[in-house]
Structure formats: structure tokens, C-alpha cells
Amino acid sequence: MQASARASGLSLSDAGDAEESDTPQADGELRSLVIGASQHAERLDRALVLCVPEFSRSYLQQLLAAGAARLNGQVALKPSQRVKVGDRIDLEMRPTQESQAFRAEAIALDIVYEDSHLLVINKPAGLVVHPAPGNWSGTLLNGLLGRDAEAARVPRAGIVHRLDKDTSGLMVVARTRSAMDALVQMIAERTVHRQYVAIARGHWSGPAERTVDAPIGRDPRNRLRMAAVDLVRQAGKLARTDIHILQRGVMHCLVQCTLYTGRTHQIRVHMAHIGLPLVGDVLYGGTPELGLGRQALHAQRLEFQHPVTGKLLAFDAPLPQDMQDALAVAGLKAP
Numbered sequence: 001m002q003a004s005a006r007a008s009g010l011s012l013s014d015a016g017d018a019e020e021s022d023t024p025q026a027d028g029e030l031r032s033l034v035i036g037a038s039q040h041a042e043r044l045d046r047a048l049v050l051c052v053p054e055f056s057r058s059y060l061q062q063l064l065a066a067g068a069a070r071l072n073g074q075v076a077l078k079p080s081q082r083v084k085v086g087d088r089i090d091l092e093m094r095p096t097q098e099s100q101a102f103r104a105e106a107i108a109l110d111i112v113y114e115d116s117h118l119l120v121i122n123k124p125a126g127l128v129v130h131p132a133p134g135n136w137s138g139t140l141l142n143g144l145l146g147r148d149a150e151a152a153r154v155p156r157a158g159i160v161h162r163l164d165k166d167t168s169g170l171m172v173v174a175r176t177r178s179a180m181d182a183l184v185q186m187i188a189e190r191t192v193h194r195q196y197v198a199i200a201r202g203h204w205s206g207p208a209e210r211t212v213d214a215p216i217g218r219d220p221r222n223r224l225r226m227a228a229v230d231l232v233r234q235a236g237k238l239a240r241t242d243i244h245i246l247q248r249g250v251m252h253c254l255v256q257c258t259l260y261t262g263r264t265h266q267i268r269v270h271m272a273h274i275g276l277p278l279v280g281d282v283l284y285g286g287t288p289e290l291g292l293g294r295q296a297l298h299a300q301r302l303e304f305q306h307p308v309t310g311k312l313l314a315f316d317a318p319l320p321q322d323m324q325d326a327l328a329v330a331g332l333k334a335p
Helices: 002-007 044-051 057-065 140-147 149-153 177-188 266-273 321-330
Strands: 011-014 030-034 069-071 088-092 111-114 118-123 168-174 193-201 209-213 216-218 226-228 240-248 252-259 297-305 312-316
Touching: 030 044, 044 057, 044 069, 044 088, 111 312, 118 140, 140 149, 168 177, 177 297, 193 266, 193 321, 216 266, 226 266, 240 266, 252 266
Parallel strands: 168 297
Antiparallel strands: 011 030, 030 088, 069 088, 111 118, 118 168, 193 252, 193 297, 209 240, 216 226, 240 252, 297 312
């Protein structure tokens, strides 16, 4: 933790090692830091994230709102407040629902691959990846902590990317901080290759390959949704998905999607954008049918170079039974 603080320009001294646990002590833990040159003019909440990356910005903002942070001796309540070189921040790590959710639970996990540096997991539909409002327990993170006590020493128990609750399939999880840092960088550089299989409602016409290159941002009409946006008019991020038709049906089609970016709900948004919403994806225009009550999306293939050994790793997860059954009802065949 202290090494990370030095690397980001922060001078950190605290009552304990920040990587010892993902859960603050019940009576609170006081941490102090001094802002370095590289953090000059950063937002206060951003500076705190750089100092204690094992906690989310939302958790740290909760601490700010609760008056648990002092900037140069004065209570600091505004996350957007800018910090300066030499500023001192004293932060009381109080328990919140989020911090207390970082607890070990016995949850069966489908481990596809494991070594001392990482895991590859085949996540079932219905399993939430990370604790959040409405799902403070029973998540993949809780299961990772329950499976290996050492996972508590890695931020977010090693979770470096996520799948939606109702999306099934492959995920890579780090087991060490060095592996996590490397995997995060690889994902940012788009060298972790991910392919998905989806069942969409609608008739596919035209060529077998289609590229959707449409930026994604928050839907201004519904803040719970994302949408393809015009960057001239509203905020968003570039997003690209390559889509290949595997089977055509009268009312449905089976497609393979390759991600080049990893935006929130990217495949779901892009498929809806071209008029082919996923079966079961009620948020983006799909309807529950073919016996499916969840979006028909499965992370089928994961390929990347091992962050430590450099060996090329490639994994495939078979289509789950509920999607196989749905294909049969639609008159399509499983790949």
C-alpha cells in the first residue's frame, strides 16, 4: 500500500497496513496522508482513491459526507474540493454498509483455471460480481474471500473486470497485487480478448459481419440505462463491438460479439442500437421469451497473455443450459 502511495506521489502514514483487510475496524481507523506534486489540483475524492484503492470512490465519498475527513485540520465535506501540494488529510475509516459487505462467504465457484497469480471463473447467471446497494452479500467478491483468506490482501479481492448479474461466462481474477496491476493495464490496453454469444430478437439481414462503432454514455432519459450517444451533444466514451452472425432464424438470431472496448452494458446497448435487442433484456427493449427470464448473453471465450509468465492462455465456456434450451425453442442450434 505504501509503495502504491509513493508511486502516485502521496506520502502516507497510518495506523495499519491498508492491504491487511478490506474491512475497517469497527471502532474506526485513522489514516493520514500528505498530497504530493502529482496530486496537485486533484479532486479530494480522487486523491483518496489513489491513497486507499481497495475501497471504491462511492465508499470514500460516504466518509466525506459523514464528516470523517479533515483537510488541514478542517472537516472536508465536498468530494469536488481541490487539493494542493503539502495538504494533509486525516481520514477516519468508519464502517459503512459497503465496507462491512467485504466479508468471506462460502459460495461455490466454477474454477476453470488456477495458479498462484490468477483464477479464471465461469460465472453463472444471477451471481452479482461486487457488493452494491441491494446486494451487500452473496456476491462473487464474498465467495472469493471465503475461498481464500489471502484474497483480502488484494483490492476488490482481485476483481479486475465485471459481468452483469444476469450475464454468464468467463472472468479473470487476480490473486496478487502485482498480477492485478498488470491485468488492469492489459485490459486498458485492450490486450485481453473477450468474445460473447448472444440470442437476439429480430431477423438478421445483410452480410455476416457487422461492426458497431457507436460511443456509449448515460441515457439522458433514463439514468439507469446506457445509450449510444453523439459525443458532440453529450458525454460518453468510444465503444466498438464486432458482431458475427452464427445462425439466422425467422424471429431470432444467434450472434457472436467481440469487444474492443469494455463499456457498461456495451453489447446490450449496441445490439439494441441496431434493432436486435437481446432476448430477456427488458432494460434495452428485449422481452422475456424462449423460457429465458434474463438477458441471453454469455461470455464464451477469454484469451490473454499470463501477466507473470507471458504464456498465452485461452479458455472457452460452453453455453449454459438455459440458453441451449432457449435456442431449441427458437429452432436454432447451440454453437
